[in-house]
Amino acid sequence: MKDVKCECGHVNPHGTVLCEACGKVLDEQEKDKNLLDMRYEGSARRSITYNKTIIDKIWNFFSSVKVGVWLIIVTLIASAIGTILPQEMYIPPVMPAEQYYQDQYGWFGKLYYQLGFHNLFSSWWYLVLIASIGVSLVICSLDRVIPLYKALKAQRVTRHEGFLKRQRVFGITKNAQTAATLPLLKQKLEAKRYHVREENGDLLAEKNRFSRWGPYINHIGLIIFLIGAMLRFIPGMYVDKVLWVREGETKVVPETNGKYYITNNKFILQIYDKNKDDQVFGEAIERAGNIPKNYQSNVTLYKAEGNTVAGEKPKLKKLKDFGIRVNEPLTFEGFSLYQVDYKLNELNKMSFALTDKATGKSFGDLTVNLNNPDTKYNLGKGYSVELLSYFPDFEFGKDGEPTTKSRIPNNPAFVFKMRTPDKPKGETSFVAIKQTIEPFGNNKYKLKFRGIATNNVSGLTVRKDNTLWAIILGGIIFMIGVIQGMYWNHRRIWIQNKSGEVWVAAHTNKNWYGIKREIEAVLADTGLQMPYDQLQRQQNEIEKEEA
Amino acid sequence: MVSLSSNLLLIAFILYLCATLFFGGAINSKKGQVEKTNINKWGGIAVILTVAGFISQLGFFILRWIASGHAPVSNMFEFTTFFGMALVGAFLIIFAIYRTALLGLFTMPVAVLVIAYASMFPRDITPLIPALKSYWLYIHVTTAAIGEGILAVSFAAGLIYLVKMIDQNRASKRTFWLEVVMFGLITTLGFVFVSSAFSLADYHEKFNWVDKNNNPAEVEYTMPALTGPHKGELLTKGAFEPILEVPALINAKKLNTVIWSFGGGVVLYGLLRLILRKRVAASLKPFVKNINTDLVDEISYRSVLIGFPVFTLGALIFAMIWAQVAWTRFWGWDPKEVWALITWLFYAAFLHLRLSKGWHGEKSAWLAVIGFVIIMFNLVAVNLVIAGLHSYAGS
Ligand code: HEM
Numbered sequence: 058m059k060d061v062k063c064e065c066g067h068v069n070p071h072g073t074v075l076c077e078a079c080g081k082v083l084d085e086q087e088k089d090k091n092l093l094d095m096r097y098e099g100s101a102r103r104s105i106t107y108n109k110t111i112i113d114k115i116w117n118f119f120s121s122v123k124v125g126v127w128l129i130i131v132t133l134i135a136s137a138i139g140t141i142l143p144q145e146m147y148i149p150p151v152m153p154a155e156q157y158y159q160d161q162y163g164w165f166g167k168l169y170y171q172l173g174f175h176n177l178f179s180s181w182w183y184l185v186l187i188a189s190i191g192v193s194l195v196i197c198s199l200d201r202v203i204p205l206y207k208a209l210k211a212q213r214v215t216r217h218e219g220f221l222k223r224q225r226v227f228g229i230t231k232n233a234q235t236a237a238t239l240p241l242l243k244q245k246l247e248a249k250r251y252h253v254r255e256e257n258g259d260l261l262a263e264k265n266r267f268s269r270w271g272p273y274i275n276h277i278g279l280i281i282f283l284i285g286a287m288l289r290f291i292p293g294m295y296v297d298k299v300l301w302v303r304e305g306e307t308k309v310v311p312e313t314n315g316k317y318y319i320t321n322n323k324f325i326l327q328i329y330d331k332n333k334d335d336q337v338f339g340e341a342i343e344r345a346g347n348i349p350k351n352y353q354s355n356v357t358l359y360k361a362e363g364n365t366v367a368g369e370k371p372k373l374k375k376l377k378d379f380g381i382r383v384n385e386p387l388t389f390e391g392f393s394l395y396q397v398d399y400k401l402n403e404l405n406k407m408s409f410a411l412t413d414k415a416t417g418k419s420f421g422d423l424t425v426n427l428n429n430p431d432t433k434y435n436l437g438k439g440y441s442v443e444l445l446s447y448f449p450d451f452e453f454g455k456d457g458e459p460t461t462k463s464r465i466p467n468n469p470a471f472v473f474k475m476r477t478p479d480k481p482k483g484e485t486s487f488v489a490i491k492q493t494i495e496p497f498g499n500n501k502y503k504l505k506f507r508g509i510a511t512n513n514v515s516g517l518t519v520r521k522d523n524t525l526w527a528i529i530l531g532g533i534i535f536m537i538g539v540i541q542g543m544y545w546n547h548r549r550i551w552i553q554n555k556s557g558e559v560w561v562a563a564h565t566n567k568n569w570y571g572i573k574r575e576i577e578a579v580l581a582d583t584g585l586q587m588p589y590d591q592l593q594r595q596q597n598e599i600e601k602e603e604a
Numbered sequence: 605m606v607s608l609s610s611n612l613l614l615i616a617f618i619l620y621l622c623a624t625l626f627f628g629g630a631i632n633s634k635k636g637q638v639e640k641t642n643i644n645k646w647g648g649i650a651v652i653l654t655v656a657g658f659i660s661q662l663g664f665f666i667l668r669w670i671a672s673g674h675a676p677v678s679n680m681f682e683f684t685t686f687f688g689m690a691l692v693g694a695f696l697i698i699f700a701i702y703r704t705a706l707l708g709l710f711t712m713p714v715a716v717l718v719i720a721y722a723s724m725f726p727r728d729i730t731p732l733i734p735a736l737k738s739y740w741l742y743i744h745v746t747t748a749a750i751g752e753g754i755l756a757v758s759f760a761a762g763l764i765y766l767v768k769m770i771d772q773n774r775a776s777k778r779t780f781w782l783e784v785v786m787f788g789l790i791t792t793l794g795f796v797f798v799s800s801a802f803s804l805a806d807y808h809e810k811f812n813w814v815d816k817n818n819n820p821a822e823v824e825y826t827m828p829a830l831t832g833p834h835k836g837e838l839l840t841k842g843a844f845e846p847i848l849e850v851p852a853l854i855n856a857k858k859l860n861t862v863i864w865s866f867g868g869g870v871v872l873y874g875l876l877r878l879i880l881r882k883r884v885a886a887s888l889k890p891f892v893k894n895i896n897t898d899l900v901d902e903i904s905y906r907s908v909l910i911g912f913p914v915f916t917l918g919a920l921i922f923a924m925i926w927a928q929v930a931w932t933r934f935w936g937w938d939p940k941e942v943w944a945l946i947t948w949l950f951y952a953a954f955l956h957l958r959l960s961k962g963w964h965g966e967k968s969a970w971l972a973v974i975g976f977v978i979i980m981f982n983l984v985a986v987n988l989v990i991a992g993l994h995s996y997a998g999s
Contacts, residue, residue, distance in 0.1 A: 096959075096960070122956050122960035122961060123961065125956060126953050126956050126957060126961070129949050129952055129953045129956075130949075130953055132949060133946050133949040133950060133953070136942050136945060136946050136949075137942075137943075137946055139937070139942060140939040140942050140943065140986070143939075144937055146936075146937075147938075161816065161853065162853065163853075178937045297932075297933075329731045334731065335672075335673065335731070337606060337671055337672055337729045338672075338728075338729060338730065338731040340728040340729075341726075341728035341729060341730040341731065342731070344726065344728060345730070348730070348731055348733060349733055349734060350731065350733075350734070351734055352734050382734065383734035383735050383737070383930060384734065384735065384737055384738040384929055384930050386929070386932075393932070395932045397932065518932045520932050520933070522933075525928075525934075528924075528934065532921050532924070535916070536913065536916065536917060536921065539912065539913045539916060540913050543909045543910070543912065543913055544909075544910075544913070567905070567906075567909065568902070568906060568909075569898075569902060570702070570899060570902050570906075590898070592898070593896075593898045596897065596898060
């Protein structure tokens, strides 16, 4: 397409509204306006210049702020709907989600589930919305930042009359002696940290141009953030595992390739105590009852030495002891272990006495480790017990046979064989909590329940997140961009000689109040008149008419 | 120390109230349209009172911090009073830039309301549960509250704009919605009045009821129960029998409070209308007669510009850091988190509409009002109604 040559000699790209150099209005439509649209300096943006090919159309769609705002609003409303009922990840695992929503919330719950709002934030269309915002961010920024940069770079000091006249802040002083006041003006402007340029006795004072890049920088930050959020889907970048460790138990830390082990030495749960803790808490404790004070797992971290062969117990080197608490994870080599859950008093050991049913005489005790039971227990003098089967979480299966629901010893049951000198072949006994079954007829001996030992279990989360750097970087860049664009404003003041008069015009991208006060201070005692705020004047006139 | 701290809060409250009256007196109707609003004597006193109140509340905050050993932003009462203080602080900052007394007349009542509302929650000093034991708690909550305070100033300025610009001579959608906003503010007052009245009368009634998992439970009301709990059985003799029983899913006690507050609001609003004989917004009109609309519009926008980065930092970035430390992940789609995101998206939309679509003046003022409604929704409804990890155990 043809470039446009302005009368000042500057060659502008096709589609330019205001000459980049002198500001002359090039677009016929813009000429009728009283005030110029200064948003992108009237530069030639791709999206308003081309609209032919499909690519143009896509580009124009995504670079439209209207579309961007709609995307934001739709995301916002969808998110709000997503908070009406708890998301699937927060419902208790008592029944399938499909039932749960209907069961708890009736027809509304059912509808909510059917529409997919129970899992909104990982639904494809929510992700598409976020992705569209991302695409829109990139395109709209590219569409604007380059022409804006070029236009600001090309601007000259002396501006076209039509440009000055159509600025929001504008005024004319007749019969002024600029030659004398120019140095004073310059000095005052520079004292206000303006960068002042002079050409043919005209002035252009400008400051904080960098703030114009704020939006683009914050958009870059957002994009980096979004990319960081997507990195999570790459295998290996993100680890989220639950690790239950019993007191006294040593376990490999998942996802560390068998390199790290931890031992849970002790789990501690503390509750605030009205009598022992600070008195000021008394009333609150009374009102609320038990308020937890501390959840803590005292662990030891080990590293496996040498080559670790699967199935073989590695040699462990102790790295450190640590108390993992809420807010104080244990961190090592990119991994963090968090205190997230616990179980108190899980069954750990159970002991029995081999007893003669008739006489009640005991022939020795045995203790079964419920998490790692031995199979043979020798009680001496020819008495021994063998563990034939073990059901940690016992129930009767559909076929009537005993099975186990899980590997956690919630309801242990055992099949024992008791061998004694008088019954060398042994008697079989099925022992569960509060019941004994003798499958092969009446036994002479029984295993009498003696006692249990319990244990606490720590629920830890194993977390590795290799995407954090992008998230943090994106966040920092976003903040820099936002502050840059919002706490500073790009201000320009033109003081120029036109046909023997002095014209003052000013533009700022925000905070007009601030720039007007600055102009007031600068123009004081120079004989120049304070320019008008043309927008305000228009408005005042409208108000007067209405009144 | 605790009682001294409470007294300081009371003093601050009274000072804020007086400041509001003086701000009202400072509106000098003789002046014409001026850019720089000169502060007259009344305005000067009002500012001094505000600053004194702010210092007093700061004293409350610091003493309570010392007494409890942690920053007092850990329950509904503490957080909401802090929000009130942030609002006053934000007002003082914006006032220092623009020096218009009218802003005080609209901001201070909101702050007073917020603090009164806060005082309706249990005021005990609560010990911290493990998840709250983190410096990030203080950093996140205080920064977020300051951000919200600054954004609330934009609401006050937006309100001034609307009161001034909306034609009250004939009823329209605009007059209606503006009255809805006024009614909302008055309802908060209604809540405060009703709660205080029943708490002065020491009203209590107890119920046995059956919760949604069919477990028996007990609940104590502090206001006469209009809505009773599911299968509720009144235990207190001679107490008020509920008119309506609600399903187990709905928290009958909270609903009851809402109905009472709403009732209180309706009565107050009705009385006001009877006395004023016109819309509440219409009777505020004389106060705003001489304000420069352009300036108010700019104050509203500027507050968003100042508040948005602070809000982002506090409510999103610091929140994410804390969540990463306390809950293992920086983001978990918890309702409170989502509402912070919604607030943030809303103000982002506001900024884009203003910058690129030229939504100045009235449209911008309406957006400032809606933004504040979202913030209050997050503060009140999400804490009390939509339970999540964040919910302070307020009742
Ligand atoms: C959640 C998403 C977004 C956030 C948080 C965001 C944030 C911002 C902020 C803070 C500004 C500066 C506003 C000001 O200084 O007043 C800005 C400007 C801007 N944004 Fe966004 N933005 C988002 C999405 C978008 C999208 C999707 C588009 C594309 C249509 C877009 C286009 C723009 C444009 C064109 C500007 C103005 C630049 C200028 O006039 O110099 N933004 N954005």
